[in-house]
Amino acid sequence: MSDIPQISHGDLWSREGFREDPYVVAETLEEAGDAPAIILPLAVWLGLEDEVRNATNRKIGVSVAPGESIEPLLASLDTIPVIALQFPAFNDGRSYSKAEMLKNQHQFKGELRAVGDVLIDQVAYMLRTGFDTLKVSHSVTLTRLADHNLHDTPVYYQPGRGSRSAPGTYSWRRVPSA
């Protein structure tokens, strides 16, 4: 299979291509050991002391399940390096709204990551709602992304970030009426 070389370059995709994921996903701080970059579940992250969360010797990111609210993160957005929004199933669309709110409404500047059932057919939606990185395991998706085949359309009706570099607006503002 042609996807084997890509895996050797890592499974974290961004518009620059694949790279190794610097983060270790752990259920608890203890489990992460001395890893320099960790992603913890929201409930665990919420239980951490401020000085642990903001320690300069390592990065601690947060993983948010579809049923969890992003509300408790809002006060700390400046200091969170990565928020991983989960897609336990490709058709659970709650994380799209959270991405939109984090990036557009709350100007989250850190890395916004999609994890879980990340399939090629949803990649464009993810980029357009503001995801920066995708954690990919599905083999067809790995191959397609490696080929830069984003399964995208050249134009969109809505303004969006990500999949298009040109700043968008609404279609009816882009094209003068006949």
Added chain:
Amino acid sequence: MYRYDEFDHAFVSARVDQFKDQVERRLAGELSEDQFRPLRLMNGVYLQLHAYMLRVAIPYGTLSSRQMRKLAYIARHYDRGYGHFTTRQNLQYNWPALKDMPKVLDELASVEMHALQTSGNCIRNVTADHFAGAAADEVADPRPYAEILRQWSSMHPEFSYLPRKFKIAVTGAERDRAAIQVHDIGLHLKKNATGELGFAVYVGGGQGRTPMVAKKIRDFLPVEDLLSYTTAIMRVYNLNGRRDNKYKARIKILVHETGTEELTRQVEAEFRVLKETDLKLPQQDVDAIDSYFAPPSLPLRPEGWSELAAARKADHSFSIWVDQNVTPHKNPDYGVVTISLKPIGGIPGDATDAQMDLVADIAEKFSQDEIRVSHEQNLVLPHVAIADLRIVYDLLLTDGLATANAGLITDIIACPGLDYCALANARSIPVAQRISERFGKPERQSDIGELKIKISGCINACGHHHVGHIGILGVEKKGEELYQISLGGSGDEICTIGDITGRGFSSEEIVDAVETIVDRYLDIRTDKEETFLATYRRVGAAPFKDALYSEAANAA
């Protein structure tokens, strides 16, 4: 009407290419049926009992002659020579092969059509009053707003994986012909005291196994806030709608479980955040879309009235058709013609390729090149000069399209039912056909007056039985098809869900049962002016139940 610009063309053709690729991957086994399913659904491809079915979007039910001819062409070349117009103003092909789907979509794209978002858990084809832009009673044309919503919702990045499908309907008249109160969002375009346009916003209506009338959460939303407010509703729903149970996933359940007041509070809070963003619609945006829907310039044809009087006198059948199927137009020299797709004993909503071609020809010559599809599964010629009614009628007659039954007891809505649908428990079409035959005599129908019968072959209620004046629901009980009757439903501005009468009737009994109800109505109405629905609202279910069940008991 709306014409695609280069933007729409680029979008639709790219989507066709995407779907071609998806079909190829499915046929190659790269995609499992589970993974392919949501993708084919977003392109309008269903898997039915016997074959794949393609549902073509007809935005707000508006078609040009060229588009109608293309639909006929596809029916002829890729299907079995007919198509089925649906209650969402769409068209379904029942027999296309999966391998042909990309070709069919290419054909559609060549006339600015597609099958996007006619299924799947996304925002579906936006519907509107089928008399929009023509009806005499209209405050403003709802289609520009439906078109704005169509563009905004097409492949929406945030709202393409909702808990469940999402349906929006818009009307621009007090008389609600678009059934907005049984939609996820219903928008009633109206003017406030100072003459500005805005919307009354209804949320959480729907049929299915838990029928609910929508709640009004805004009495007047300025037009400029249409998209920000809609986005707020969608976001609250996307985040909080239930995903644990597909039968409780529609927004009506969220509204019900959250409470209208609390849900409104959440929507308004989100709206405050979104109000001043680029979702705001400045007047020039609305004007840009409005210009596509400029009313056609209709020449004065005052001679029509005397001609009409003479033609009516000469031909009683024509006269009945005019009474029943022609509705007042904004322009007094014109009328809005309903083409019934309910011939006596026929399949509601079906049209052959030849019929589609004929309607296209008539529309081109006599209706400003415009055709509408109604949610009642009929076609509409929106701008016909009174002077041309006779010739239009004669042309319609040539291919069985002049049935004078719009709004009458044989103008039945029926879902495809067990004859086609994988979800159905019972057949709908044969019941509709038998009822139509029983009441088919013109004098009898005319005497009974306005009466809407709606038939669904399962609890999903695609045949809108909950809002039928007489609703019929097919269920399966111990391997037999059984039909439950409900009475007093209505999908118009005074929206009500019908009351179930009691135990169901077998396929053999159901037509007699309907006749029993109709006979009782004729007995107890105050006069011919009192419609079935008005009578039911006055007397309630008791006299009808009495007739149904005591007679049945007597017969047993």
